[in-house]
Amino acid sequence: QSDEAVASQRLDEAQTKLQASLDLDPANTTAQGRLKAVQDLLQKRQKVEQLTRQANAELRAGNHDTSGRLADEALQIDPTNSNLIQLRYVLAGEMQRRERRQKLQQGLNQVRNFLDSLDPARALTVVRSLDQELSKDDGFESVQFELTALQKEAEELNDAQQRLTAARNLEANQDWHGVVAQLSGIAPQCAIRLPEIAATLARA
Numbered sequence: 001q002s003d004e005a006v007a008s009q010r011l012d013e014a015q016t017k018l019q020a021s022l023d024l025d026p027a028n029t030t031a032q033g034r035l036k037a038v039q040d041l042l043q044k045r046q047k048v049e050q051l052t053r054q055a056n057a058e059l060r061a062g063n064h065d066t067s068g069r070l071a072d073e074a075l076q077i078d079p080t081n082s083n084l085i086q087l088r089y090v091l092a093g094e095m096q097r098r099e100r101r102q103k104l105q106q107g108l109n110q111v112r113n114f115l116d117s118l119d120p121a122r123a124l125t126v127v128r129s130l131d132q133e134l135s136k137d138d139g140f141e142s143v144q145f146e147l148t149a150l151q152k153e154a155e156e157l158n159d160a161q162q163r164l165t166a167a168r169n170l171e172a173n174q175d176w177h178g179v180v181a182q183l184s185g186i187a188p189q190c191a192i193r194l195p196e197i198a199a200t201l202a203r204a
Contacts, residue, residue, distance in 0.1 A: 022035065044078070047077060048078045051070050051071070051073055051074035051077075052070075052071070052074055052084060055070035055071040055084075055087060056087065058070060059090070064091055064094050067087075067091055068095070071084055071087050071091065097139070101140065101143070104130060105143070108130070108146055108150065110123075110126045111123045111127055111147075111150045111154065112150065114126065115154060121158060123150070124154045124155065124158060127147060127150060127151045130143075130147055131151075134147065157193065159185075159186070159190075160187065160193075161194070164183070164186075164194060164196060164197060164200070166182050167179045171200060176204045179201075180201065183200060
């Protein structure tokens with residue numbers, strides 16, 4: 001009966017039956033050996049359950065590396081545990097999303113750097129690349145929101161630079177009305193970033 005319980009993974013039941021056998025026959029070495037094996041299996045099962053709980057808690061907390069380490073430790077004890085295999089699958093997906101988010105964040109930083117150096121054309125090139133990447137997955141709403149704001153800023157700065165170039169050409173021909181018309185369409189925040197605009201208007 002204890003063998004049947006072990007085969008069915010009813011380890012607590014097997015331990016109880018083997019202990020009962022030893023109570024009747026303390027010198028039964030076969031029962032002693034089986035009881036030791038069952039107790040070892042119980043300890044391993046408890047360890048796996050403990051590690052699985054900890055791994056799930058770390059996953060919920062967003063600590064994917066720690067969760068993965070705990071899951072791997074448990075899988076070394078019980079390689080066929082379906083719950084752990086599923087957990088590892090979920091973790092692989094979460095880590096892939098984290099890597100994508102990091103890549104997207106690096107792209108956003110590139111856009112900011114180009115804007116800080118007054119290079120909106122290159123900023124827009126990165127924006128278009130990021131927009132294509134985001135179209136593959138709608139799970140990065142915060143990144144999309146920030147990218148939209150940076151795109152608007154880059155487009156306005158690009159337009160301001162083009163208008164400033166056109167105004168300089170008009171200034172060379174002393175077309176002051178045309179100069180004012182070009183520069184008056186520039187977004188106020190861009191006029192602050194490009195002091196040449198105010199200087200050109202002053203000459204007009």
